[in-house]
Amino acid sequence: MKTPVWIEEHYHRGDYVIALRFHFQRDLVDDCKSIGMKWSSRLKRWYLPNTPSNFSKVYQMLGSRFTIDDSALRQSYNARATQRIRDRLHKEKLQDDLSDTAKLALGQLQTFMHARNYSRHTISNYSAALKVYFGYYGDTDPKSLDSNDYLRFCEHYLIPGQYSKDYQRLLACALRLIYKKVFRSPWDTDEVVYPRKERVLPIVLSREEVALIIKSTPNLKAECLLSLLYSCGLRVSEALNLRWKDIDRDRGLLWVRRGKGAKDRSVPLSKKMMALLENYYHRYRPPEYIFEGQYGGQYSSSSVNQIIRSTCLKLQILKKVTAHTFRHSFATHLMEGGTNLRIIQTLLGHKSSKTTEIYTHVSQFRSDSFRNPFDEME
Numbered sequence: 001m002k003t004p005v006w007i008e009e010h011y012h013r014g015d016y017v018i019a020l021r022f023h024f025q026r027d028l029v030d031d032c033k034s035i036g037m038k039w040s041s042r043l044k045r046w047y048l049p050n051t052p053s054n055f056s057k058v059y060q061m062l063g064s065r066f067t068i069d070d071s072a073l074r075q076s077y078n079a080r081a082t083q084r085i086r087d088r089l090h091k092e093k094l095q096d097d098l099s100d101t102a103k104l105a106l107g108q109l110q111t112f113m114h115a116r117n118y119s120r121h122t123i124s125n126y127s128a129a130l131k132v133y134f135g136y137y138g139d140t141d142p143k144s145l146d147s148n149d150y151l152r153f154c155e156h157y158l159i160p161g162q163y164s165k166d167y168q169r170l171l172a173c174a175l176r177l178i179y180k181k182v183f184r185s186p187w188d189t190d191e192v193v194y195p196r197k198e199r200v201l202p203i204v205l206s207r208e209e210v211a212l213i214i215k216s217t218p219n220l221k222a223e224c225l226l227s228l229l230y231s232c233g234l235r236v237s238e239a240l241n242l243r244w245k246d247i248d249r250d251r252g253l254l255w256v257r258r259g260k261g262a263k264d265r266s267v268p269l270s271k272k273m274m275a276l277l278e279n280y281y282h283r284y285r286p287p288e289y290i291f292e293g294q295y296g297g298q299y300s301s302s303s304v305n306q307i308i309r310s311t312c313l314k315l316q317i318l319k320k321v322t323a324h325t326f327r328h329s330f331a332t333h334l335m336e337g338g339t340n341l342r343i344i345q346t347l348l349g350h351k352s353s354k355t356t357e358i359y360t361h362v363s364q365f366r367s368d369s370f371r372n373p374f375d376e377m378e
């Protein structure tokens with residue numbers, strides 16, 4: 001008879017975790033340790049952070065050797081999904097109930113941002129965040145709100161709702177902009193503090209993994225797109241905005257128009273990539289954009305990530321791979337190959353070298369590039 005194992009979800013140390021409950025069995029305990037699970041004396045469970053890759057690890061470890069009961073896990077997932085729907089409806093209600101003064105304030109902000117050439121994406125995000133904030137205070141005139149109201153909103157809305165640090169920083173940026181530049185408010189907007197930014201290292205694929213994913217794509221369009229993301233270190237939005245006129249065949253360059261920060265830059269286009277693009281053009285012949293959807297127009301980023309997810313699932317690659325992972329991998333592999341940091345910064349279009357320096361933390365040291373002082377000790 002197979003040993004029963006119960007898979008559960010718990011909130012532990014500020015995060016959701018996958019926890020296993022089972023009758024003691026030495027080989028199963030060893031298996032838990034082998035995939036990095038930790039023992040919680042409070043939960044009396046072996047656990048891992050609840051991520052898709054860890055979820056896959058647990059199921060692969062249990063395999064067909066045990067009777068798996070994940071009903072409690074599914075019940076927890078359903079409860080969280082229901083809560084997310086409630087939160088979304090509550091947020092929509094806050095936005096629908098905006099007062100006339102709040103609507104006027106948002107219109108002033110959007111006019112200000114349009115006049116200063118802010119991106120459409122930034123205008124949309126700032127407006128959505130401020131709709132929730134102003135909606136929370138109902139009919140209160142937005143100009144009368146101050147830093148104490150912001151702290152109260154954090155305490156009673158953002159923190160209980162477990163909103164991400166990135167969302168809190170977005171709201172703080174929007175508040176500073178509207179109160180300092182639009183309202184010319186007398187209170188000091190520096191009191192609107194930014195949440196401490198988490199330093200999360202990027203996920204990087206090995207060269208072999210990149211080649212395997214590109215080789216396993218379902219069609220030539222996907223192969224060409226992922227190859228371009230990796231070979232030129234492009235953001236997915238930059239790749240999808242490319243037109244055929246952005247390719248300079250004579251000089252072997254690819255022009256990225258209005259990238260992040262509305263900046264243009266050029267990146268070298270390898271002969272191998274050029275040949276792949278020519279093959280792709282003769283097969284599909286898209287009229288304007290290099291990558292177009294099934295019915296014309298730009299290809300969507302969600303379709304790109306869907307292809308990547310399904311390909312990685314088929315290859316059993318457990319890393320959380322997105323389109324941006326190919327850009328991270330490109331920069332890391334250049335750094336491991338000895339490319340100068342300044343050159344990598346230029347290729348990626350980074351404004352500051354500090355942004356590029358993050359790849360020094362994920363690149364592998366070559367064993368012959370330094371001498372460990374410990375090896376020289378007698």
